[in-house]
Amino acid sequence: MHIVIMGCGRVGAALAQTLEQQGHTVAVIDQDPTAFRRLGSGFGGRRVTGVGFDQDTLREAGIEDAGAFAAVSSGDNSNIIAARVAREMFSIENVAARIYDPKRAEVYQRIGIPTVATVRWTADQMLRRLLPSGAEPLWRDPSGGVQLAEVHTTPSWIGHRISTLQEQTGVRVAFLTRLGEAILPTSQTVLQDGDLVHVMMRTDEIAKVEEAFAEGPEEGGH
Numbered sequence: 001m002h003i004v005i006m007g008c009g010r011v012g013a014a015l016a017q018t019l020e021q022q023g024h025t026v027a028v029i030d031q032d033p034t035a036f037r038r039l040g041s042g043f044g045g046r047r048v049t050g051v052g053f054d055q056d057t058l059r060e061a062g063i064e065d066a067g068a069f070a071a072v073s074s075g076d077n078s079n080i081i082a083a084r085v086a087r088e089m090f091s092i093e094n095v096a097a098r099i100y101d102p103k104r105a106e107v108y109q110r111i112g113i114p115t116v117a118t119v120r121w122t123a124d125q126m127l128r129r130l131l132p133s134g135a136e137p138l139w140r141d142p143s144g145g146v147q148l149a150e151v152h153t154t155p156s157w158i159g160h161r162i163s164t165l166q167e168q169t170g171v172r173v174a175f176l177t178r179l180g181e182a183i184l185p186t187s188q189t190v191l192q193d194g195d196l197v198h199v200m201m202r203t204d205e206i207a208k209v210e211e212a213f214a215e216g217p218e219e220g221g222h
Contacts, residue, residue, distance in 0.1 A: 001024050001025075001066075001067035001068060002024070002025045002026075002027070002062050002065050002066045002067060003019050003024050003025070003026050003027075003066060003067065003068045003069070003070065004026075004027045004028075004029065004058065004061045004062060004063050004066045004068075004069045004070070004086070005019075005026065005027070005028045005029065005069075005070045005072060006028075006029045006030075006052030006053075006069075006070070006071045006072065006073055006078075006079070006082050007028075007029070007030060007052065007071065007072040007073030007074070007079075007098075008028050008029075008030035008032075008035035008036055008038055008039065008047075009035065009038070009072065009073070009074060010038065011072045011098065012028060012030070012038075012070075012072045012073070013028075013035075013038035013039050015070060015072065016028050016039060016043065016045060017039065017040070017043060020043065020044065020045055025045060025062075026043075026045035026046070027045055027046035027047075027048055027061035027062050027066075028045060028046070028047055028048065028061075029048045029049075029050060029051075029052045029057060029058075029061050030047075030048075030049065030052075030073075031049065031050065031051060032049075033047075033049045046060075046061060046062065048060050048061045051078075052071060052073060052078060052082040053078060053081040053082035053085045055085065055089060058082075058085065058086065058090065063086060063090050063092065064090060066086075066090075066092055067092070067093070067094060068092065068093075068094035068095070068096075069082075069083065069086035069087075069090075069092045069094070069095045069096075070095075070096050070097075070098075071083045071086075071095075071096070071097040071098060072097075072098040073098075076099050076100055076101055076104055079097040079098055079099060080097050080099065080104070080108055080113065082097070083095045083096070083097040083108075083113050084113065087112075087113065095113060095114065096113075096114045096115070096116060097113055097114070097115050097116070098115070098116050099115045099116070106140065109140065109142060110140075110142050110143075110144060112142055133152050134151070134152060134210050135149040135150070135151045135152070135206050135209065135210050135213075136149055136150045136151075137149045138150060138198065140203065144203055145202060145203055145204075146200060146201070146202060146203065147200070147201065147203050147206075148174055148198060148199070148200055149198070149199060149201065149206070150196055150197065150198050150199075151171075151197055151198075151199055151209060151210065151213045152210075152213060152214070153165075153191070153195070153197050153213050154213065154214050154215070154216045155193070156216030156217060157191050157213070157216060157217060158191050158192065158193050158195075159190060159191065160190065160191055160217050161187065161188055161189065161190055161191075162185045162186070162187055162188070162189045162190075162191070163187035163188070164217060165191065165197070165217075166187070168212060168217060168218055169199075169209055169212040169213060170201070170205065170208070170209065170212070171199040171200065171201045171209055172199060172200045172201070173185055173197060173198070173199050174198045174199060174200050175198050176189070176191075176195045176196065176197055176198065177195070177196035177198070178192060178194070178195050178196075179194070197213075
């Protein structure tokens with residue numbers, strides 16, 4: 001597949017090198033020609049100097065033959081404009097934009113532009129480990145009706161099966177993180193100390209789910 005990347009910072013350069021190593025052809029766009037030094041002498045893809053949302057620049061980068069487009073420059077506005085141009089003007093199906101502002105990221109996700117929110121996400125995840133509570137949304141569907149969230153689980157759930165947790169809280173457990181590894185549980189999987197529980201639930205039921213997770217299992221649950 002041919003992939004076009006806008007932005008040759010650390011993320012863009014690493015992404016370009018990884019994709020090329022996987023056998024894809026890659027073109028990288030950046031306004032600063034010195035930024036291409038990050039790609040190294042071994043990079044065989046195209047280096048295109050220009051603005052990533054300019055249609056002529058995108059054509060020079062091979063957008064018309066591309067299967068995917070990534071906007072990872074340092075500017076939120078530039079990234080989202082470029083992502084929309086790739087999607088709407090060139091009909092690129094696989095488009096992703098790096099967004100620093102998580103509120104903006106949510107808006108763009110709703111209009112069908114997959115976003116990767118940085119910095120704030122990392123800080124939120126760190127805070128979550130330090131001060132666990134409630135539910136931390138990780139993903140929402142474009143309509144906003146369903147979301148994937150990590151929900152803080154009171155220690156009284158330890159030793160209980162996933163089936164009990166699902167029955168009593170009304171959620172569907174998507175996966176667990178156990179000792180740093182993601183695992184797909186079965187209904188018989190038993191919660192262990194330190195497990196991080198990631199669930200799919202209706203957005204309008206967050207408060208009810210948080211309360212059920214915080215209260216612990218009902219007596220007689222196994």
